Amino acid sequence: MPELPEVETVRAGLEKYVVGKRINNAESFHARATKSNSIAPLSSSIGAQIKSVKRRGKFLWFDLDRDYVxxxxxxxxxxxxxxxxxxxxxxxxxxxxxxxxxxxxxxEIRFIDQRTFGWLAIEELINGVPSSIKNIALDPFEIDFNLKQVVSNIKRRKSAIKPAILNQSILSGIGNIYADEALWRAKIHPEIICEDLSEDEIKKVLTSAIYVMKSAIKAGGTSFDEQYKNVNGESGYFSRSLKVYGREGEPCPRCRSEIRRIAFANRSSHFCPRCQR
DNA sequence: CAAACTACCTGACTGC
DNA sequence: TGCAGTCAGGTAGTTT
Incomplete structure (x- = not known):
């Protein structure tokens, strides 16, 4: 489900309600709720005070008054x-x-997860981020994010542009929804090979992704169903602002051509065949 | 190394 | 109504 804007909405909600509180008790109800590389059971957080709630891309962590998070x-x-x-x-x-x-x-903080692809873990910080995040690139909202560097990284690649912007080791936070929305805004077809794009075109894709994600954060994220909620259990409203994602067969908001959906790299891609050549 | 593919889950929905 | 097949916002591990 959740991509950067949804995770940021959750982070901000947690920050509001849990910073300064102590964890009086912790319980796990499912073996997969704790990631296998967790250095300790979730119960080792008992007694810790929550100092802050941080995020990189789609990963969240609670800073504790301990030497782990x-x-x-x-x-x-x-x-x-x-x-x-x-x-x-x-x-x-x-x-x-x-x-x-x-x-x-x-x-209490409740972790609810139908499909069990989500997880919690106790980890050490390495260079200021949890150890499992060491291969996750900076997201575009971090101070040290370097747009130029990411553009030149993508420019050298031989894959299509869409899988490149979904690759969390190049930049993090973008998922399938915002990838389709960013490519539509930038008027770039998802299957164009990175090498064949100009640096300006790649830059346009990334600045479009940043714009769309910022707008989504303002709207509280994108919800289609019961699978995404903020910490109060409320849905976000950005789905009504989506231009192509989930809109197969509808007219493109720019040129009125029919939006198409193709299966590609094991995911759906939505795009306008006229605007995005 | 980069790129492509697979696995990991549950549940809602579609078409027969 | 039941059942098989398809689809869903994610990452990580393996293979080429």
């Missing part, structure tokens, strides 16, 4: 909700973290 990836269907402990459990509840404070109405 609690990392989360939502995969395709993961949610992190902050709820009163008295609320009844959702289906697919995989783990929960009870929080201090709040008097009688104590809250």
């Amino acid at each position: 609690l990392v989360a990836h939502l995969g395709m269907s993961g949610q992190l909700l902050v709820q009163p402990q008295t609320n009844s459990f959702q289906p697919h509840l995989r783990a929960k973290f009870e929080l201090s404070g709040g008097g009688r109405s104590k809250s």
Whole structure:
């Protein structure tokens, strides 16, 4: 599910409700909720205070007053909700973290994940990021993100442009929705080979992705169904602003040609055959 | 090394 | 109604 804008919406929500709280109890309900490379069980977070909530691309982590952090990836269907402990459990509840404070109405972080591609882990920081994120490139909203460098990296590649911008080791955060939206905005066909694009065209694709993701963050992310929610369990509104994703057969908002969907690199790609040659 | 492919899951939906 | 097939926003590991 969630791409950078959805994960950022979740991060901001967590920051609002959990920073400064202590983890009074932690429980896991599913073996795959804890990633196999976790250096300790989730229960080792018990007693820790949450100092901040960070993000790179689609990865989240909680800084603790410890020498390790609690990392989360939502995969395709993961949610992190902050709820009163008295609320009844959702289906697919995989783990929960009870929080201090709040008097009688104590809250907890709940990790819910239908498809179990998401995970949590206890990890050490290496150069300021969790160890499992060492191969994940900077996302475009990080201070040190270098647009020029990413453009020249992509310019040298022999793959199509779409898989390149989905490759989290080149830049992180873009997923299938925002890739299609960025390519539509930049008027670039998803199957064009990177080498055959000019640096300006590649730059246009990336600045389009940044623009679309910024707009999506403002709208609280994209929700199609029950699989993406912010920490309060609310859906985002960006799906109504999508121009091509999920709009096969509808007219292109720019030229009225019929939007097409093709299967490509094991995913759907939506594009306008007239605007994106 | 880069690129392409596969595996990992559950559930909603479609067409017969 | 039931059943097989398809599809879904992700990453990681293996093969070429």
